[in-house]
Each structure stands twice: as C-alpha cells, then as structure tokens.
Amino acid sequence: MSPPTARQTWMAILAKSSPVDLEQQVKTLGEIPKYTFLRQSEIGLAMVRGRAGGTGEAFNLGEMTVTRCVIKMREIQGFGYVGGRSKRHAELAAVCDGLLQQNEWRDRVQELVIQPLQRKLIEHQRKQQNQTEATKVEFFTMLRGE
Numbered sequence: 001m002s003p004p005t006a007r008q009t010w011m012a013i014l015a016k017s018s019p020v021d022l023e024q025q026v027k028t029l030g031e032i033p034k035y036t037f038l039r040q041s042e043i044g045l046a047m048v049r050g051r052a053g054g055t056g057e058a059f060n061l062g063e064m065t066v067t068r069c070v071i072k073m074r075e076i077q078g079f080g081y082v083g084g085r086s087k088r089h090a091e092l093a094a095v096c097d098g099l100l101q102q103n104e105w106r107d108r109v110q111e112l113v114i115q116p117l118q119r120k121l122i123e124h125q126r127k128q129q130n131q132t133e134a135t136k137v138e139f140f141t142m143l144r145g146e
Contacts, residue, residue, distance in 0.1 A: 007100070010114050014096055015082045017117040019089035025113040026092050035095060038077060039070035041087035073098040 078098025
C-alpha cells in the first residue's frame, strides 16, 4: 500500500477535525476568493466495511451518515466529505480543498489551517491513548508446578 498523497492527508485532517475548530482556523485566512456550489451540502449514508481481524475477509459493518459538498473556485473544484450531518463542515472542507489546490494559497492554508488542525488531532489522539492506557488490565496465569 502506497503512502497517502498530500491531498489525501489534508482531506483526512479536514474531515476528522471538529467543525468549530475548522471554522476558527478558516477565519484566520481573512477574505477568501468567491466560490459557487456545484453540489450544495447534502446528507446521505455510506456503507462502512471492515475486515475480520483487521486484515481478513471484508464484511459490511453498517451505515454511517456522511455529508458532502462540491464547490468551484475559479477553475478548480473543491470537495468536502465529512462524517455526520454538519453541512457547514462539508462546505468549509470543500473550500479548503479548493484553496489548497491553488499555488498562491497552498502554503498559507497549510500554515494557518491544516497544521494547527493536525496538531489538535494528534493531541486529542494522544489524550485518548493515555486514557485508554490508564484503564488497561493485565491478565496473567500462574502455572502450578506438579
């Protein structure tokens, strides 16, 4: 499996970030170029698949709610796919995707939006791991010597 591309990485960060955090970081960009909707934010369902044991045979785990949005900014299309029902979250993710595809905006959006969101996600993940580790139970078996 090949490593994720830069776009896959920023799309994942935008999708996994909280809508409130994303909104705050986008505001730091100031005035952004005008855009039109190619597809208004809409809510739907997606089938989530899993693998037995993480690597085994694929199976349908169930459905989850997703929201998607497609915008056009100049000649570039921006896409936003997020879990849940937040139309604004999908719109902002699409706007950021559109900006990140433009050379004159890429570095600024990376610095002011993507990197801070990525740090928050890493910190949240670290906190969750620490909480999980604190509840870890170790089992052991004593052998009787007969």
